[in-house]
Amino acid sequence: MSLRRRLLLLSFLLAVAATFAAALLLPPFIRHQAQRRAQQYHLTLQIQSVRPAWLGLRLGQVDIACPDIPSLTLHAEAIEVRRSSIAVINASATVQTDLRSFAEQVHTWRSRLPSSSESNPAKKSSALVAIDNLALSWQGFDGEGSNCSLTGLNIRDLFGGQSVDVGLVQIEHPQGSLKAEAVALAWIREPSAAIRSLGIGRAYADVSVDHELQGASSKSAAVSASDFRDRLARWASTVWAPMAVGATVRVEALEVLVRHGGQQLHVGPGRLSVQQDKTALLLDLTPRSEGAAGITFRGSLPLSVGPVVLDVVGGPIPLGALGVKEGNLGLVDVASTTLSSNAHLKLHEDGKTLSFDGKVVAKNVGLEHARLAPAPVRGLELAAKLRGVASLDGSMLRFDEGQIDIGAVQFSLRGSLDRGETSAVDIHFGIPLVACQSVLEALPPSLAPVVHGMIAAGTLSLSGYLRWDETDPKKYRFEYKADHDCRFTSVPEQVDVRRFRSVFKRKAYDLQGKPIEVETGPGTAGWVSREGFNHFIEAAVMTCEDGRFRRHRGFDHEAIENSVRENLRAKKMLRGASTISMQLAKNLYLGREKTVSRKLQELILTMYLEQTLTKDQIMELYLNVIEFGPMTYGIGNAASKYFHKHAASLTLGQSMYLASVLPSPLRQHFAKDGKVTDGWMRYLYKLMRIAAKMRWITELELEDGLGEWVVYGTPDPIRMTPMHEDEGEPLDDPSLNPPKDDPFGWQPDGSLVY
Structure with a gap:
């Protein structure tokens, strides 16, 4: 082998040996240098692999941790290191603490960093640091159940650049969620590295409002209300701390969905701009x-x-x-x-x-709301002019100035409502003088279909004052003055009372409570004319339902005053103030549903009935259409069903019994032997005494009534010695105490529910 070839072979072997040595020695050296560099910033670094790359190195599966920030972990799939750049590729970061704790940990870490430029990466190195496709998961950023995630975060120059892009930001919270797409953030470097602007292509928020507006039962409600304001300020100061004065955030398409009590409100998309x-x-x-x-x-x-x-x-x-x-x-x-x-x-x-x-x-x-009307209400014209103060926990509401308009009708309101540990009301209210026709026209046909088309002349006005303090009920005041001379000059055919002079159809309810149409009126089976019933039944219904029937014009103002007081005391709708005329309006024209629509129409129709009918005519219609039991309408049918007799021959006790079940006609009070239960019979005696005091019956008639015991299914009651108020204790007859869990609907008090 020639010398030249030997030299070439030796060079090749040396190159292979050098490469092999570099392959063996470079990774430990690189790891050592990287870890030493990380320690300057109080970080720990774990590198799984080191490989050469084009004009640099590629570090694989890198884990970074900071002992001063234990809630933060960072993992990078790869970090490419070149002469003038560092790129972090496909990294994932996890934070597991709340925002305040995380900020404190970061502050602790920063305080331990040397202030010299040697430890400031932005000043020490001119290398461009880029982050490509970082995913962040922040669990518990605002307490338990709150999570924030960022995906597709890209930073072209971490220390020297001026922008950040995020593909998707998602925030989950017990009270809602936020989703933002195409987020772009920019910042300025002088005089400090402060954020200049943030742009978001599209953001979607889903917010749940769980807090009920009700009286504060403890200090916790007040604390939570105060915490709401503090939380807003804390988020504003923490999130915007790195922002420069004049910095802006722009969201090109913001959508918000608010959920509360089964209801929801969607708003957006809209352009949002936030400037500091x-x-x-x-x-x-x-x-x-x-x-x-x-x-x-x-x-x-x-x-x-x-x-x-x-x-x-x-x-x-x-x-x-x-x-x-x-x-x-x-x-x-x-x-x-x-x-x-x-x-x-x-x-x-x-x-x-x-x-x-x-x-x-x-x-x-x-x-559309079940409490408003059976069907959607359309065409409302509403306005509100309000000035006042409200507490966030719902315990206080004050109107310094209040006006609510429905069409041409104005409602004035001024005063306060307190619903804390004790309740108090102090309100002035009223309706300025308005044409009666304007009131009718303010109600769209879908809200008041029955009275639609009625025409009225005249004017009306209302003024009133309500004062109630739970701590001093004796100072209760409820005063109102309603002035009107409304006269109905034209009504639709289905409202005109002249149709009740002959056979007519009306709504009733079957045994399952489903609405049905029945035919009734003069000449039909069970109809009883004014001359066909005695004065006992009229005295009975006036005693039980409307003691001032012959004196009022459809509305019992004293009963209304008492009803308001009792409902305020009970803090719920416990007692009504419905008169015989109002009940007749409901039974002739309306249904059973408890809606604003029904009540408004009931008021108007009551005024119409009182204007067009005499009291005797109202009483006759009332006794023939009112419900006395399951599928039992009218006094004629009731007398026949319960006592096998005509209405004209009802006794005082029988009349009182029929009137006593009117508030709850599906519940009856007969024991198994047919006799009225002991407790209910004593209640009937009490009603008889009230009727006598009102002089609707004579003392002799009272004495006779106190000597009867009403029995179901027989024309004649059981006769006995008159039961006076001071005689004896309640009877303890075993026959009046049915067994428990009786399958036929008998109740523990001896009554029967159908």
Whole structure:
């Protein structure tokens, strides 16, 4: 072998040996240098593999940790190191603590870093550091159940650049979620590395509001209200700490879905802009939809102290342009509903109270709610001009100025409502003078279908005052004055009372409670004319249902006053104030549903009946259409079913019994032997004494009634010695105490429920 060939072979072997030696020695050397460098920043570094790359090295499966930030872990699939650049590829980071704790850990870490430029990577190295496709998972950022994730985060130059892109940001929280797509963030370097702007292509938020507006039963409600304001300030100051004065965040398409109590409200998409000044964040939200630029939501969120402010100004615009969806909060026809607003809201610094001042007008409103009407209500014209203060926990509401308009009808309201540990009400209310016809026209046909088409002349007005303090019930005051001379000059055929002079059809209910149509009226089976029943039944229904029937004009103001007092005391609807005339209006024209629609129509129809019928005519109609039991309508049918006799021959006790079941006609009070239960019979005796005191029956008739015991299925009651108020204790007859769990519906008190 020639010398030349020997030299070439030796060179080749040396190159192979050098390469082999480099392959063996380079990874430990690189790991050592990287770990030494990481220690300068109080970091630990684990590198699984080191491989040569084009003009550099590729570190594989790298784990980075910081003892000062134990909640943070970072793993990179690869880190490519070249002469003038470092690229972190397909990295994932995990944070497992809340925002405040994480900020404290970062602060501790930063405080331990040397202040010299040697330990500042931004100053020490001119190498470009890039992050390609980082995924971040932050669990518990705002307490238990809250999670934040970022995917597709790209930074072209970590220390020297000015922008960051994020493909997707998702936030999950017990009270909702947020989804933002195509997020772009930019910052400035002088005088410090501060964020300049943030852009988001599309963001979607799903928010659940679980808090009920009810009285604060403990200090916890007040604390949570205050915490809400503190949390806003904490997020503002923490998230925006690195932002420069004048920095902005822009979201090109923001959508928000708010959920509460089974209802939801969708808003968006809209353009959101947030700008930082020296003390607060300034928010500006404008709907993106075409034709919706006329309304703007502007707010101010302080970075530390101060109130949170929101102004909603503009319109009219369609609700659909705001992003409100059909069915949100029971809204229908959102495309044709328009909204105008000039409202100012302020959440005070204490975080407990919200001030409101402004006017909102909504036209052609459509609503669907079971408590409003059986079918969707369309065409409402609404406006509200309000100024006052409310507590976030729902314990206090004060109106310094209040006016609510429905069509041409104005409702004035001024006063306060307290629902804390004790309740109190102090309210002035009223309706300024308005034409009666304007009231009818303010009710769209879908809200008041039965009275639609009625025409009335005259005017009406209302003024009143309500005061109630749970701690001093004796100072209860409820006064109101209703003046009207409404006269109905024309009514639809189905309302005209003249149709009740002959056979007519009306709604009734079968044994399953389903509505059916029945035929009734003069000449039908079971119909009883005014001359066909004695005065006992009239005395009985007046005693049980409406003691001032002969004196009022359809509405018993004293009963209304007592009803309001009892309902306030019970903090729920416990007692009504329905008169015989009102019950007749309901039974002739309306159904059983408990809705605003039925009540409004009931009031109007009661006025009409009182205007067109005499009291005797009202009583005759009432006794012939009222329900006395399952599928038992009218006094004639009731007398026949219960006592096998005609209405004209009912005794005082039998009449009192029939009247006593009117509030709950499906529940009867007969024992198994047919006799009225002991407790209920004593109640009937009490009713008889009331009727005598009102002089609706004579003392002799009372004495006779106190000597009867009503029995089901027989014309004649059991006769006995009259039972006076001071005689004896309640009877203990075993026959009146049915066995428990009786399959036929007998109740422990001896009554029978059908």
